[in-house]
Amino acid sequence: MSKIPEHILNEIQDRCDIVEVVSSYIPLNPAGRNFKALCPFHHEKTPSFIVSPDKQIYHCFGCNSGGNVFNFVKEHEKIDFIDAVKMLAEKTGVKLPEYRQEKGEDSSLVSTIYTINDIAAGFYSGLLIKCAASTDVRRYVEKRGIEDEVLKKFRVGYADSSWRSLADYLTQRGIKHEMGLKAGLVLNGKDNSFYDLFRGRLVFPIFDVRGRVLGFGARVMDDSLPKYINSPETIVYKKAQHLYGLNFAKPHIREKGFAIISEGYLDVITSHQYGISNSISSLGTALTVEQIRLLRRYTHKVVMVYDADQAGEMATLRGLDLFLEEGMNVKIACLEKGHDPDSFIRKFGPRGFDAAIKKAKNLFEYKLGILKEKFNTDEPEAKAEIVKEMLGTINRVRNAVVKAEFIKNLSAELSIKEEAVWEELKKLGKGNRMSFSYAQGRQATGSRGQETKRQVSISPAEKILVRLMLEDASVVDTVKGSLQPFDFKSPDVRHLIETLFSFNAEGTAIDARRLINYLEDRVSPHVISFIVNDEVRIKDKEKNIRDCINVIKKENKDRQLKDIQGRLSLAQKNGYKDEAKDLLEEFNRLLKTGS
Numbered sequence: 001m002s003k004i005p006e007h008i009l010n011e012i013q014d015r016c017d018i019v020e021v022v023s024s025y026i027p028l029n030p031a032g033r034n035f036k037a038l039c040p041f042h043h044e045k046t047p048s049f050i051v052s053p054d055k056q057i058y059h060c061f062g063c064n065s066g067g068n069v070f071n072f073v074k075e076h077e078k079i080d081f082i083d084a085v086k087m088l089a090e091k092t093g094v095k096l097p098e099y100r101q102e103k104g105e106d107s108s109l110v111s112t113i114y115t116i117n118d119i120a121a122g123f124y125s126g127l128l129i130k131c132a133a134s135t136d137v138r139r140y141v142e143k144r145g146i147e148d149e150v151l152k153k154f155r156v157g158y159a160d161s162s163w164r165s166l167a168d169y170l171t172q173r174g175i176k177h178e179m180g181l182k183a184g185l186v187l188n189g190k191d192n193s194f195y196d197l198f199r200g201r202l203v204f205p206i207f208d209v210r211g212r213v214l215g216f217g218a219r220v221m222d223d224s225l226p227k228y229i230n231s232p233e234t235i236v237y238k239k240a241q242h243l244y245g246l247n248f249a250k251p252h253i254r255e256k257g258f259a260i261i262s263e264g265y266l267d268v269i270t271s272h273q274y275g276i277s278n279s280i281s282s283l284g285t286a287l288t289v290e291q292i293r294l295l296r297r298y299t300h301k302v303v304m305v306y307d308a309d310q311a312g313e314m315a316t317l318r319g320l321d322l323f324l325e326e327g328m329n330v331k332i333a334c335l336e337k338g339h340d341p342d343s344f345i346r347k348f349g350p351r352g353f354d355a356a357i358k359k360a361k362n363l364f365e366y367k368l369g370i371l372k373e374k375f376n377t378d379e380p381e382a383k384a385e386i387v388k389e390m391l392g393t394i395n396r397v398r399n400a401v402v403k404a405e406f407i408k409n410l411s412a413e414l415s416i417k418e419e420a421v422w423e424e425l426k427k428l429g430k431g432n433r434m435s436f437s438y439a440q441g442r443q444a445t446g447s448r449g450q451e452t453k454r455q456v457s458i459s460p461a462e463k464i465l466v467r468l469m470l471e472d473a474s475v476v477d478t479v480k481g482s483l484q485p486f487d488f489k490s491p492d493v494r495h496l497i498e499t500l501f502s503f504n505a506e507g508t509a510i511d512a513r514r515l516i517n518y519l520e521d522r523v524s525p526h527v528i529s530f531i532v533n534d535e536v537r538i539k540d541k542e543k544n545i546r547d548c549i550n551v552i553k554k555e556n557k558d559r560q561l562k563d564i565q566g567r568l569s570l571a572q573k574n575g576y577k578d579e580a581k582d583l584l585e586e587f588n589r590l591l592k593t594g595s
Helices: 006-015 018-023 069-077 081-092 107-130 136-143 148-153 165-172 177-182 246-256 265-273 289-295 314-319 321-325 341-358 363-374 380-394 400-414 418-428 438-446 460-471 473-480 491-505 512-518 525-532 541-573 577-592
Strands: 029-031 034-037 049-052 057-060 157-159 186-188 194-196 201-207 213-219 228-230 259-262 279-281 301-306 329-334
Touching: 006 069, 006 081, 006 512, 018 034, 018 049, 018 057, 018 069, 057 512, 057 525, 069 081, 069 512, 107 148, 107 157, 107 165, 107 177, 107 201, 107 213, 136 201, 148 265, 165 177, 165 186, 165 194, 177 186, 177 194, 201 246, 213 265, 246 265, 246 279, 246 289, 259 265, 265 279, 265 341, 289 321, 301 341, 314 321, 314 363, 314 380, 321 329, 321 363, 321 380, 329 341, 329 363, 363 380, 363 400, 380 400, 380 418, 400 418, 460 473, 460 491, 460 525, 460 541, 473 491, 473 541, 491 512, 491 525, 512 525, 541 577
Parallel strands: 259 279, 259 301, 301 329
Antiparallel strands: 029 034, 034 049, 049 057, 157 201, 186 194, 201 213, 213 228
């Protein structure tokens, strides 16, 4: 369950009409008792997105996106569940209770650190604005060609050479040194004295996706080392969980359909100044799973921009395999030697940079090219090394069609049989849930590619029965007298049945929209919306209930017989006569029972 009490969620939903909320985002058209629209979550020409005012549920039968009003806002706004609840609570005037925003930490401390960071950002920005044109920092900014408007947008500032400028300013604002320490901006010196972390540097505030200042990065303006100093991790700042500039870039990433990732603060700032507004930075570190999942809220396509040296490093390219594990499409753009995005854009302009982005190659193609340059492909051992390195990437691809296509291309490029590559993948994937057979791969290549669709694996009988149980509580009693949760094949349906039986025993009714909240950690919202938003009319309800119960019993019996057959075959093969005899008796007993 979420941190917000169920009765609060129910109150918000009671005050929220899902039709009104959804129609504030996309145009809805009446369709009988429901409303229809083109799905906002995938490309389609014929409307398959249904909103039910009676059930307060939405479902797209094209991509299987679905859920209640919280799920819609969460998915459309690309925010987490708590933030979606907050948005709707504010809209409906429901007061949310206080809850801890960070595990084991006081939420008031979180709020204080955000305040200190914001004050510090204003302080540094003010110092830069006040600097005369003749000062080193102003000359540096002018040399880099950064315009004042962009400096203000990114709240770029300046930390002067004084040891206590910020520490003293925070004291003037009534903030204790201990809090400056917790924010990571003030350090503890000798004799219990305090001094600033940043001195004589250009300062870049780091924002979260909501625009709050999390921490800072600071750069020298000469060749001294270290070139960069960053805020330490704090209660609000976890470097591995954020991307620099994403708060500004997210609408442009959605609009353009992809993100450009570079390394430095100035790469991002210069990109935005020249209108390349879908540009972000990894904060100078190797990308993490958390950062990739954050970015996946806004796009599934990424172009990594590297200079010539970085782009040839296998360690760098191996790190990009994480994108494939997370179902992302990643390409690599290599800039002219000696240039990073900042210098490249200033020399060649946005058109030159756009041309470099358009030449970007997918990770498979790029990595294979690097390996073919490195190894002599006339030698079998060299081919084996290339295959080994490439399979490390291919094995992380989720989509079976893409995986099979990569295998096909790798085989063609190296003039080796496809079966041999599949065999090597099979060796690599032993014990790996991602591995699959050559036959499966061939089957995948023969199928027509399509947009990713969330899978719902529920038999028609199970779907109808759960739907009827949600529509009429008396059906729960009927089902309870004939079936148990373990009789159902789908794990999702088992969870639903257990919950419905439990609520029925307590004499409590539950509808689909509340069931989604209750089971949020166990059953995906789209599974429930898929079941209840079925528009097929059921004429003879009693007959359908009986038929569904009988079908589920038979399907369960067939599964049990198949399981016994498998164990019997294994026992006979291994010479376990007593066990085989017992299994045969069990098989015959089950076979004679009614379904």
